[in-house]
Amino acid sequence: xxxxxxxxxxxxxxxxxxxxxxxxxxxxxxxxxxxxxxxxxxxxxxxxxxxxxxxxxxxxxxxxxxxxxxxxxxxxxxxxxxxxxxxxxxxxxxxxxxxxxxxxxxxxxxxxxxxxxxxxxxxxxxxxxxxxxxxxxxxx
Amino acid sequence: xxxxxxxxxxxxxxxxxxxxxxxxxxxxxxxxxxxxxxxxxxxxxxxxxxxxxxxxxxxxxxxxxxxxxxxxxxxxxxxxxxxxxxxxxxxxxxxxxxxxxxxxxxxxxxxxxxxxxxxxxxxxxxxxxxxxxxxxxxxxxxx
Numbered sequence: 001x002x003x004x005x006x007x008x009x010x011x012x013x014x015x016x017x018x019x020x021x022x023x024x025x026x027x028x029x030x031x032x033x034x035x036x037x038x039x040x041x042x043x044x045x046x047x048x049x050x051x052x053x054x055x056x057x058x059x060x061x062x063x064x065x066x067x068x069x070x071x072x073x074x075x076x077x078x079x080x081x082x083x084x085x086x087x088x089x090x091x092x093x094x095x096x097x098x099x100x101x102x103x104x105x106x107x108x109x110x111x112x113x114x115x116x117x118x119x120x121x122x123x124x125x126x127x128x129x130x131x132x133x134x135x136x137x138x139x140x
Numbered sequence: 141x142x143x144x145x146x147x148x149x150x151x152x153x154x155x156x157x158x159x160x161x162x163x164x165x166x167x168x169x170x171x172x173x174x175x176x177x178x179x180x181x182x183x184x185x186x187x188x189x190x191x192x193x194x195x196x197x198x199x200x201x202x203x204x205x206x207x208x209x210x211x212x213x214x215x216x217x218x219x220x221x222x223x224x225x226x227x228x229x230x231x232x233x234x235x236x237x238x239x240x241x242x243x244x245x246x247x248x249x250x251x252x253x254x255x256x257x258x259x260x261x262x263x264x265x266x267x268x269x270x271x272x273x274x275x276x277x278x279x280x281x282x283x
Contacts, residue, residue, distance in 0.1 A: 009164040016165065020254050027250055072157070 007083045012071070014090040019064055021097045026057045032100065036107035049107060056110055063122035070125040075132050075139050082128060086121040093117030150276045151216050155269040159216070162262050163209050169255055170202055173241075180247055190246040201237045204230055212270065221277040228270045235263050
């Protein structure tokens with residue numbers, strides 16, 4: 001049982017770290033948008049890429065809301081598999097997004113990180129929501 | 141041990157969950173802030189007095205937060221309103237310190253802004269639940 005006892009705070013802290021870096025990218029996204037564009041870019045191209053990045057970040061925040069709702073309501077707080085999946089996904093996302101900011105990676109890499117590390121835990125969270133509230137299973 | 145009738149549990153589970161997670165979050169916050177002060181001290185033009193003030197206030201914050209979480213934890217579990225009340229009083233001081241680090245310190249990094257904003261979210265929820273617990277504990281007719 002001590003493994004579960006340490007998994008819960010670890011999962012919460014990596015989730016918070018990922019959230020913090022997503023908010024930081026939202027706040028200071030000019031450098032990253034300029035990295036996606038060719039050296040001489042028009043304002044229209046800039047606005048286009050900026051909108052795409054804003055959409056990606058907003059959807060990420062929405063998926064965070066789903067996962068935090070599941071975590072705090074107790075649906076998945078003590079589920080070891082979801083905890084481990086969430087821990088690894090958000091930890092790798094935090095590291096990758098730090099590289100994204102510092103090394104000025106291109107915009108398409110954000111979609112890869114998003115698909116692997118935000119969609120996957122949120123999807124499993126939704127499955128758990130359906131299992132607990134729909135099929136009336138015990139939330140472990 | 142004589143059991144005299146049913147005793148409904150008044151301890152607040154959401155408050156307990158928040159206090160537990162807040163303890164871990166503050167440990168990470170303290171580590172992050174210490175490293176950021178090392179970074180800021182090296183990179184930014186600090187007058188020495190300001191840097192000393194900020195570091196000393198961070199140590200004070202650590203002490204106050206530990207005390208607050210301890211009193212809140214024990215007060216919630218033993219359903220005693222005095223300990224919860226002390227915890228809520230110290231929470232006001234901790235909130236003031238958090239707002240200082242958010243807005244009023246000499247150099248505020250974006251990361252510090254976000255970390256302190258998350259901490260203030262924790263504090264607002266804990267204050268709400270703390271006050272509700274104090275009223276629940278005071279109202280009960282245990283003795």
